[in-house]
Amino acid sequence: MSGGNGHGLTLAEKVLARAAGVDRVVPGEIVEGNVDLAMMHEQGAQTVAPFHQMGAEKVWDPDRVVIAIDHWVPASTEGAAVLHRILRKFAAETNLPHFYDVGQHGICHQILAENGWVVPGDLAVGTDSHTNMLGAMGALATGIGPTEMAAVLALGRLWLKVPPTIQVRVHGSMGRGVTAKDLVLRVLGEIRTDGATYKSIEFTGPAIAALSMPERFTICNMTTEMGAKCGMVAPDQTTFDYLAPIAKHAMHPLRPDADARYERVLEIDLDGMPPMVACPFSPDNVRPLPDVAREHIKVDQVFLGSCTNARIEDLREGAALMKGHRVAKGVRFIVTPASTAIYDQCLKEGIIETFTEAGAVFTNSSCSACFGGNMGILAPDEVCASSSNRNFPGRMGAKEARIYLMSPVATVAAAIRGEVVDHRELL
Amino acid sequence: MQDVIEGRVWTLGSNVDTDGIISGKYLTIIDPEELKKHVFEIALPEFAKGARPGDILVAGENFGSGSSREHAPQAMRAIGVGAVVADSFARIFFRNAINLGLPTVEARGVRAIFEAGDTARIEMRAGRIANLRTGASVAFPPLPPHLLGLLDAGGLVEKVRRELAARKAATAPP
Numbered sequence: 001m002s003g004g005n006g007h008g009l010t011l012a013e014k015v016l017a018r019a020a021g022v023d024r025v026v027p028g029e030i031v032e033g034n035v036d037l038a039m040m041h042e043q044g045a046q047t048v049a050p051f052h053q054m055g056a057e058k059v060w061d062p063d064r065v066v067i068a069i070d071h072w073v074p075a076s077t078e079g080a081a082v083l084h085r086i087l088r089k090f091a092a093e094t095n096l097p098h099f100y101d102v103g104q105h106g107i108c109h110q111i112l113a114e115n116g117w118v119v120p121g122d123l124a125v126g127t128d129s130h131t132n133m134l135g136a137m138g139a140l141a142t143g144i145g146p147t148e149m150a151a152v153l154a155l156g157r158l159w160l161k162v163p164p165t166i167q168v169r170v171h172g173s174m175g176r177g178v179t180a181k182d183l184v185l186r187v188l189g190e191i192r193t194d195g196a197t198y199k200s201i202e203f204t205g206p207a208i209a210a211l212s213m214p215e216r217f218t219i220c221n222m223t224t225e226m227g228a229k230c231g232m233v234a235p236d237q238t239t240f241d242y243l244a245p246i247a248k249h250a251m252h253p254l255r256p257d258a259d260a261r262y263e264r265v266l267e268i269d270l271d272g273m274p275p276m277v278a279c280p281f282s283p284d285n286v287r288p289l290p291d292v293a294r295e296h297i298k299v300d301q302v303f304l305g306s307c308t309n310a311r312i313e314d315l316r317e318g319a320a321l322m323k324g325h326r327v328a329k330g331v332r333f334i335v336t337p338a339s340t341a342i343y344d345q346c347l348k349e350g351i352i353e354t355f356t357e358a359g360a361v362f363t364n365s366s367c368s369a370c371f372g373g374n375m376g377i378l379a380p381d382e383v384c385a386s387s388s389n390r391n392f393p394g395r396m397g398a399k400e401a402r403i404y405l406m407s408p409v410a411t412v413a414a415a416i417r418g419e420v421v422d423h424r425e426l427l
Numbered sequence: 428m429q430d431v432i433e434g435r436v437w438t439l440g441s442n443v444d445t446d447g448i449i450s451g452k453y454l455t456i457i458d459p460e461e462l463k464k465h466v467f468e469i470a471l472p473e474f475a476k477g478a479r480p481g482d483i484l485v486a487g488e489n490f491g492s493g494s495s496r497e498h499a500p501q502a503m504r505a506i507g508v509g510a511v512v513a514d515s516f517a518r519i520f521f522r523n524a525i526n527l528g529l530p531t532v533e534a535r536g537v538r539a540i541f542e543a544g545d546t547a548r549i550e551m552r553a554g555r556i557a558n559l560r561t562g563a564s565v566a567f568p569p570l571p572p573h574l575l576g577l578l579d580a581g582g583l584v585e586k587v588r589r590e591l592a593a594r595k596a597a598t599a600p601p
Contacts, residue, residue, distance in 0.1 A: 079455025373451030
């Protein structure tokens with residue numbers, strides 16, 4: 001409880017108060033917070049010039065900086081090769097030891113998660129909008145641009161406006177074939193793409209407590225699509241068990257006060273909820289999958305990958321469905337694990353073989369087809385079923401291409417049938 | 428930053444996302460002069476060729492949603508955009524624009540009072556934006572001092588440069 005005068009604090013307020021070294025903060029207030037972890041991917045190449053222009057000579061704390069290249073790995077264009085070289089040179093010059101280069105690479109957020117770089121109570125920033133994913137650790141994690149990152153590297157802090165918090169309280173249980181992706185799509189359908197702009201989303205309730213860490217990563221990841229500054233889950237035994245063997249620095253577990261003030265409380269009941277799909281051309285254009293399946297939408301490409309949904313659990317579940325089936329004729333099925341560690345695990349478990357024998361292409365870890373700049377690019381009027389997070393015009397290539405966002409297991413069903421389908425028919 | 432900004436208006440709808448401003452295939456470009464050729468290729472294809480320095484963008488809700496790519500405001504600055512005005516902004520775009528010294532104004536109801544080709548007059552400190560063709564205007568809460576200071580310095584690079592220089596001077600031996 002809050003004690004003293006006034007009401008209690010939400011989780012985001014607690015973390016920001018800690019970062020700013022004060023007892024309490026209120027929404028709307030601008031605070032300067034000390035950064036616990038700063039992450040850069042290729043966009044960090046644009047951090048180097050402003051860092052030097054600022055007259056900065058050293059990085060505030062090299063042990064709190066992670067570089068993880070992921071958009072074009074290995075470099076697929078000369079431009080990408082230049083970005084990588086700029087980062088390598090900068091890391092060498094400023095003595096940044098934590099560089100996940102080609103061979104140890106993975107999607108930056110997954111690298112932070114599986115190596116314990118973000119822990120409860122942290123203020124973490126990254127040069128990618130989906131940095132929100134790390135809020136699953138009970139941290140405040142958010143995306144910033146490369147110029148701002150230059151200031152963080154120089155000073156070790158940044159200004160933040162304290163966000164109001166929307167509480168998303170989830171109860172009930174997910175039925176067969178329903179996943180955390182369906183849950184977050186459902187929430188996105190309610191909050192919409194601008195409903196949480198500048199705000200924090202705090203997931204609470206018995207159904208959230210029952211989620212694994214990978215599932216929490218998925219739901220926090222897509223708070224970015226709601227416009228949110230951050231998406232968070234208060235740390236509990238699940239968090240501590242996940243982090244205990246890997247945490248890179250001390251945890252400061254914080255929980256929201258029972259009398260915290262929320263701008264809005266959204267109640268979500270999972271009982272009876274069907275799988276969901278986000279239809280073109282916005283991630284909040286969310287409909288029940290069984291309804292969309294009735295339209296028999298043919299797909300040209302299927303993508304199982306991205307920071308939202310390409311962890312070992314996603315790929316295991318997908319492979320279990322894939323086994324005994326083949327990718328439909330005329331469909332390109334791209335499977336991309338979220339990290340090299342996950343790739344290795346897939347190799348050991350025979351998951352790669354399951355996918356490639358079925359006619360899928362199993363690629364090295366990267367952002368892959370998600371962002372339309374590297375591989376798996378869509379031609380005009382093509383249709384893609386994807387486990388990723390965005391379906392704006394031009395997101396995966398041609399602006400006319402249509403992307404349907406769904407759970408990993410639903411993408412596998414789409415690859416088998418060659419159309420958007422309710423995967424529960426195949427389970 | 429000028430306190431009064433005037434310019435010719437280009438209009439955009441709501442939910443213009445960063446893929447619509449600079450799509451993923453251009454993200455390896457770091458030269459702003461090259462980047463500006465592709466600005467708004469999806470969301471407003473005639474802009475890159477037709478834009479003049481000082482032009483003002485007026486958009487609806489949630490402008491700049493999506494990715495953290497600074498390429499978006501960078502390309503706008505390179506092509507000479509005088510200010511970006513919207514009913515509301517996505518947060519990372521807003522921060523990136525201010526950090527680059529690109530004046531950014533959130534003014535509820537502003538999209539409704541402009542058509543493409545109108546002339547806008549923005550008073551940054553008074554918090555007022557007017558359509559000089561129709562006389563219509565809307566008020567907005569001026570940016571907080573912290574952010575006005577950033578724009579006055581010309582962006583975050585200059586602000587941090589001054590701070591580091593001051594720190595160095597304070598610790599230098601006499």
